[in-house]
Amino acid sequence: MSYVPHTERERSEMLAAIGVARMEELFAAVPAGVRFPDLKLPPPVSELDLLREMQALACRNAAVEPTLSFLGAGTYHHFRPATVDYVLSRGEFYTAYTQYQPEVSQGFLQALFEYQSMICRLTGMEVSNASHYDGATALAEAALLALNVAAGKRHKIVLSPAVHPQYRAVVKTYLRGTHAATVVGDEDGAADIDQLKGLLDQDTAALVIQNPNFFGQCESVKGLAEVVHRAGALFIVVTDPISLGLFEPPGTYGADVVVADGQALGIAPSFGGPHLGIFAARMMQVRRLSGHLVGETIDADGRRGYVLTLATREQHIRRAKATSNICTNSALCALAAATYLATMGKRGLRQVAELCFHKSHYAAAEIGKLKGFAINPQAPAKPFFKEFVVRLPVPCAEANAHLREQHGIIGGYDLGRDDANLKNHMLMAVTEVNTRASIDRLVTALGEVAK
Amino acid sequence: MTGNKIPTVYELSVPDRHGVDLPAPDVPQTALPTEGLRADCDLPELSQLDVVRHYLALSQLNFGVDSGFYPLGSCTMKFNPKVNEQIARLPGFAEAHPLQESETVQGNLALMFELQQWLAEIGGFAGVSLQPAAGAHGEFTGLLMTRAYHHARGDLKRTRILIPDSAHGTNPASTTMAGFTAVELPSDARGNIDLEAVRVACDDTVAGIMITNPNTLGLFEEHIDAVVQLVRACGGLVYGDGANMNALAGIARPGDLGFDVMHFNLHKTFSTPHGGGGPGSGPVGASARLKEFLPGPVVEFTRDAQGARYDLAMPDKSIGRVATFSGNFGMLVRAYAYIRQHGTKGLRENSEHAVLNANYLRVKLRDAFTVPFDRINMHEFVCSGAIDGTGVRALDVSKRLLDYGFHPPTNYFPLIVPEALMIEPTETEAKPTLDAFVAAMQAIAKEARENPALVKEAPHQTPVRRLDEVKAARELVLTDRAKSEAP
Numbered sequence: 005m006s007y008v009p010h011t012e013r014e015r016s017e018m019l020a021a022i023g024v025a026r027m028e029e030l031f032a033a034v035p036a037g038v039r040f041p042d043l044k045l046p047p048p049v050s051e052l053d054l055l056r057e058m059q060a061l062a063c064r065n066a067a068v069e070p071t072l073s074f075l076g077a078g079t080y081h082h083f084r085p086a087t088v089d090y091v092l093s094r095g096e097f098y099t100a101y102t103q104y105q106p107e108v109s110q111g112f113l114q115a116l117f118e119y120q121s122m123i124c125r126l127t128g129m130e131v132s133n134a135s136h137y138d139g140a141t142a143l144a145e146a147a148l149l150a151l152n153v154a155a156g157k158r159h160k161i162v163l164s165p166a167v168h169p170q171y172r173a174v175v176k177t178y179l180r181g182t183h184a185a186t187v188v189g190d191e192d193g194a195a196d197i198d199q200l201k202g203l204l205d206q207d208t209a210a211l212v213i214q215n216p217n218f219f220g221q222c223e224s225v226k227g228l229a230e231v232v233h234r235a236g237a238l239f240i241v242v243t244d245p246i247s248l249g250l251f252e253p254p255g256t257y258g259a260d261v262v263v264a265d266g267q268a269l270g271i272a273p274s275f276g277g278p279h280l281g282i283f284a285a286r287m288m289q290v291r292r293l294s295g296h297l298v299g300e301t302i303d304a305d306g307r308r309g310y311v312l313t314l315a316t317r318e319q320h321i322r323r324a325k326a327t328s329n330i331c332t333n334s335a336l337c338a339l340a341a342a343t344y345l346a347t348m349g350k351r352g353l354r355q356v357a358e359l360c361f362h363k364s365h366y367a368a369a370e371i372g373k374l375k376g377f378a379i380n381p382q383a384p385a386k387p388f389f390k391e392f393v394v395r396l397p398v399p400c401a402e403a404n405a406h407l408r409e410q411h412g413i414i415g416g417y418d419l420g421r422d423d424a425n426l427k428n429h430m431l432m433a434v435t436e437v438n439t440r441a442s443i444d445r446l447v448t449a450l451g452e453v454a455k
Numbered sequence: 456m457t458g459n460k461i462p463t464v465y466e467l468s469v470p471d472r473h474g475v476d477l478p479a480p481d482v483p484q485t486a487l488p489t490e491g492l493r494a495d496c497d498l499p500e501l502s503q504l505d506v507v508r509h510y511l512a513l514s515q516l517n518f519g520v521d522s523g524f525y526p527l528g529s530c531t532m533k534f535n536p537k538v539n540e541q542i543a544r545l546p547g548f549a550e551a552h553p554l555q556e557s558e559t560v561q562g563n564l565a566l567m568f569e570l571q572q573w574l575a576e577i578g579g580f581a582g583v584s585l586q587p588a589a590g591a592h593g594e595f596t597g598l599l600m601t602r603a604y605h606h607a608r609g610d611l612k613r614t615r616i617l618i619p620d621s622a623h624g625t626n627p628a629s630t631t632m633a634g635f636t637a638v639e640l641p642s643d644a645r646g647n648i649d650l651e652a653v654r655v656a657c658d659d660t661v662a663g664i665m666i667t668n669p670n671t672l673g674l675f676e677e678h679i680d681a682v683v684q685l686v687r688a689c690g691g692l693v694y695g696d697g698a699n700m701n702a703l704a705g706i707a708r709p710g711d712l713g714f715d716v717m718h719f720n721l722h723k724t725f726s727t728p729h730g731g732g733g734p735g736s737g738p739v740g741a742s743a744r745l746k747e748f749l750p751g752p753v754v755e756f757t758r759d760a761q762g763a764r765y766d767l768a769m770p771d772k773s774i775g776r777v778a779t780f781s782g783n784f785g786m787l788v789r790a791y792a793y794i795r796q797h798g799t800k801g802l803r804e805n806s807e808h809a810v811l812n813a814n815y816l817r818v819k820l821r822d823a824f825t826v827p828f829d830r831i832n833m834h835e836f837v838c839s840g841a842i843d844g845t846g847v848r849a850l851d852v853s854k855r856l857l858d859y860g861f862h863p864p865t866n867y868f869p870l871i872v873p874e875a876l877m878i879e880p881t882e883t884e885a886k887p888t889l890d891a892f893v894a895a896m897q898a899i900a901k902e903a904r905e906n907p908a909l910v911k912e913a914p915h916q917t918p919v920r921r922l923d924e925v926k927a928a929r930e931l932v933l934t935d936r937a938k939s940e941a942p
Contacts, residue, residue: 062547276780
């Protein structure tokens with residue numbers, strides 16, 4: 005199937021208008037030796053066959069029943085109200101480009117302005133950009149912002165080992181391009197916040213923590229911002245937006261930049277992407293922010309309207325001196341998150357957060373009763389939100405194979421993949437989509453593993 | 456439409472109105488922590504009908520490819536097949552978790568493996584990583600690979616990247632982020648990279664060159680072989696900006712032209728929707744000597760006594776991760792479906808008709824508007840939007856086009872053409888649409904001479920008129936609360 009609409013007659017008329025006899029003549033500038041390669045691609049299929057084939061391909065994946073999935077670690081199965089996909093399916097939104105012509109983009113601009121407004125309320129911050137690719141790239145941009153604020157005088161990013169391992173990896177990749185910048189703090193997987201404080205010095209541009217951290221636990225943040233600021237560094241917090249329905253936002257405890265992955269806000273897991281990079285900061289940093297910003301203004305008749313603003317930070321104006329190279333972002337996912345937050349509202353988000361809290365604690369308590377299992381063995385006293393660490397009496401792969409093969413359950417994330425000290429430890433996520441029955445089934449299944 | 460009078464979600468909010476009902480906890484409740492809770496999260500309170508009407512009303516103020524002709528140069532605003540939206544939402548794809556064990560996601564990994572192979576075939580590369588999330592992200596990735604390649608050979612003195620003055624702004628911005636210095640190359644009188652300038656710039660401090668081919672004037676670089684040879688001879692690598700691949704898919708492979716590394720914009724050439732600015736997807740292809748530096752994981756295929764299987768693996772000398780998980784998988788699904796529907800013949804036909812449409816518009820418009828490089832172009836071309844003696848500028852023509860129901864071309868880019876209008880019709884537009892656009896452009900040129908104020912004050916028919924961008928930047932109202940909170 006091709007979507008080229010031309011009839012033979014139209015094609016002839018157009019070639020004649022251009023003054024060439026054949027289509028091939030349009031490509032005379034392409035070196036003859038490489039022109040018109042014979043590509044080894046499978047032959048095309050019709051829409052009907054395509055749909056059949058893609059359904060078959062999707063079915064080569066094991067069916068995922070979200071109620072029976074306890075895998076999180078950065079991507080989550082949460083309830084997605086039907087309003088979200090309804091809005092995402094509007095062609096006026098999803099087939100548009102970036103809002104460079106504001107007169108015919110007021111719908112998306114207002115939606116993004118509202119997104120920025122809701123993200124600021126949610127995180128307790130003053131300004132939000134219109135999105136990054138994902139949580140990890142938002143964090144990498146936050147680290148670059150901190151180095152930029154330090155204007156070459158500070159070169160160190162202190163990174164908590166309890167930040168998502170893939171986020172830490174992305175930060176390190178990004179900093180490969182930055183002269184003399186180093187990342188410290190995450191070499192020792194067991195380092196806690198107090199140890200990280202000891203690393204803050206005159207050369208530190210930022211401290212990065214995740215709260216709730218990668219292991220699901222709430223960090224002790226009281227007084228932390230003051231310590232970071234006394235050292236002259238920025239305080240960057242990675243968070244889970246769902247947790248902010250219940251817990252105080254990082255803006256309240258002194259964060260300078262808050263980043264998060266917004267997938268939990270109404271976006272399908274989709275095998276890890278596209279997701280949404282949330283990036284919020286203080287107004288004093290607004291001219292150093294990366295990404296699009298939507299601002300309110302008026303039109304020639306004095307009516308309220310919205311435009312992309314502070315473009316002088318961006319690559320299409322500043323080129324080599326831009327704050328970032330970002331152009332395409334994750335706008336449609338920001339629209340999804342805005343629709344999600346508007347639908348859930350104040351009460352709904354709180355309910356989701358409380359359900360995550362109660363269900364995960366029930367699951368943890370029940371699993372903790374099993375012989376040979378321990379919950380959060382490294383930090384049993386720390387409060388947790390929707391994820392927790394389980395130490396198993398058997399290897400994680402063995403347990404997960406049993407859960408899957410015998411019960412259709414997707415088990416937790418094998419923490420030994422990133423840290424050899426955490427062999428036989430898995431990270432489990434429980435959200436509002438998991439029922440008591442599914443949790444009980446998980447507990448029974450884990451009990452069988454130990455036998 | 457009578458103006459943007461749509462209240463914000465906060466203006467619509469009424470205390471205690473609810474949009475959803477969640478089930479009551481079915482487990483014993485645990486006491487909440489005594490510290491660190493928030494009293495309230497100030498989100499709007501709306502009914503579902505409020506939400507639906509709000510966003511429906513907003514959508515009606517927005518223009519997409521589904522609304523009408525969108526000839527935005529360098530953005531490839533082609534039709535986004537609806538079946539691909541349906542496919543990306545199949546539960547097998549949409550509900551899959553990226554950290555599932557590989558034996559449970561063989562369908563997804565097979566899809567990614569095939570797409571890696573197909574993109575490598577289309578681009579003429581030895582390997583592809585699907586992880587970068589956008590074109591600029593792919594550029595940054597390719598430049599980090601360039602850096603890693605030179606460093607791995609102990610060659611630390613290469614600090615400069617050559618970039619033509621017609622390049623997208625992302626090229627120099629990515630160069631800076633990757634720790635290089637951007638060196639701007641002039642264009643020659645025919646719109647090509649100035650070959651003599653390349654010759655002068657090439658030395659052992661050149662890490663590489665970034666080439667957009669066809670360039671942003673829509674012209675195939677006439678000295679491409681010579682430029683590539685000069686850069687390679689001095690030890691530099693050749694980076695391809697794949698933004699304009701919609702002219703080349705099935706026509707020529709950048710790898711065959713000597714490019715070492717290139718990003719693809721799946722949201723341009725391979726029709727994944729632009730989403731109002733994203734998400735996109737920017738896979739990177741690499742030649743044999745750069746393949747091991749690709750970001751990962753990538754998908755590998757093995758066949759042994761136990762059977763055939765797909766797995767994620769990190770290339771040997773990988774620069775590392777550039778995003779979480781495997782990039783924008785939902786976009787990969789759509790691009791896979793698109794290539795599957797087209798095959799070799801379909802991709803070539805797409806490029807041919809994209810080029811046909813662009814040349815047709817050029818010859819039809821060159822009497823009313825100046826075309827500075829008036830020769831056979833590829834999938835786009837650039838004209839001047841200034842109408843002599845009237846004071847009407849490219850911006851005015853763009854705004855007036857809105858009144859005629861068309862999205863304007865890219866304006867004021869590339870920078871080397873004053874008052875540029877960069878027009879890319881794409882292959883999915885039919886001749887009657889192109890003719891209507893030509894008629895509108897000719898009518899605007901006539902209006903500019905007879906009644907320039909009509910054009911300079913345009914648009915007149917849109918939901919809002921020209922917006923005060925200076926006020927927006929000066930007052931910085933970036934949230935609905937910013938005004939009430941200002942001192």
